[in-house]
Amino acid sequence: MKIETKFHGSMTINEDQTWTFPKGLPGFEDEKSFVLLPIEGNELFQVLQSTETPMIAFIVTNPFSLMSEYTFKIDDPTIELLHIQDESEVFVLNVLSLKDPFESSTINLQAPLIFQSTSKKAKQMILNDGKYSMRHPIDSNTKGEA
Numbered sequence: 001m002k003i004e005t006k007f008h009g010s011m012t013i014n015e016d017q018t019w020t021f022p023k024g025l026p027g028f029e030d031e032k033s034f035v036l037l038p039i040e041g042n043e044l045f046q047v048l049q050s051t052e053t054p055m056i057a058f059i060v061t062n063p064f065s066l067m068s069e070y071t072f073k074i075d076d077p078t079i080e081l082l083h084i085q086d087e088s089e090v091f092v093l094n095v096l097s098l099k100d101p102f103e104s105s106t107i108n109l110q111a112p113l114i115f116q117s118t119s120k121k122a123k124q125m126i127l128n129d130g131k132y133s134m135r136h137p138i139d140s141n142t143k144g145e146a
Contacts, residue, residue: 005049006057008037018051019115019122022081026111026124031056034122036093045096048113060093063109066138074114078125082116089118097135106135 002012019034033051044065050056063070074084084090093113097106109132115122 001051003035003049003051004054005037005047006055007039007047008049011037013051016120019120021122021124023123026126028056036060046093048093048095059096059098060113061096061107063092063094063107063112066107067109067136070109070132072112072127072129072132075125078114078123081123082114082121083119084116085118089116091115091117096138103139105138106133107138108134109136110134 001015001018002010004010013035017035019036021032021034023029024031028050031050031053035049035051037047037049039045039047039059045059045061048058048060074090078084082090093115095108095111095113097108099105109127111124111126111134113122113124
């Protein structure tokens with residue numbers, strides 16, 4: 001399948017590379033199909049690219065690589081929607097907001113993206129406990145501060 005992307009231009013992807021967000025993303029409810037793309041020369045970050053709309057792409061990262069003490073419980077509606085049976089089927093990414101200079105960039109810890117690798121379904125889950133911020137500074141994460 002051929003897609004147009006925001007950062008990688010036109011490219012061909014396999015159907016098995018796509019992730020389905022059954023409910024879309026908050027603010028992008030009609031966007032249901034995404035692919036994770038690498039960023040050349042940067043193994044920490046990836047692009048979550050819509051397969052339908054080229055300009056809809058998010059820079060994402062594994063939050064645990066920046067903040068080892070990050071923890072939350074996946075809620076029952078998410079477990080049900082994604083058909084999660086075991087934690088080994090799940091991985092988590094969070095959306096970044098990149099700024100110049102990079103040190104002023106932030107990570108959204110309040111709304112992790114939950115991926116179920118067996119079903120190839122995903123959901124952005126909103127944490128309602130107020131423990132984490134939507135705009136947590138990357139700079140404090142890289143120093144190991146919460």
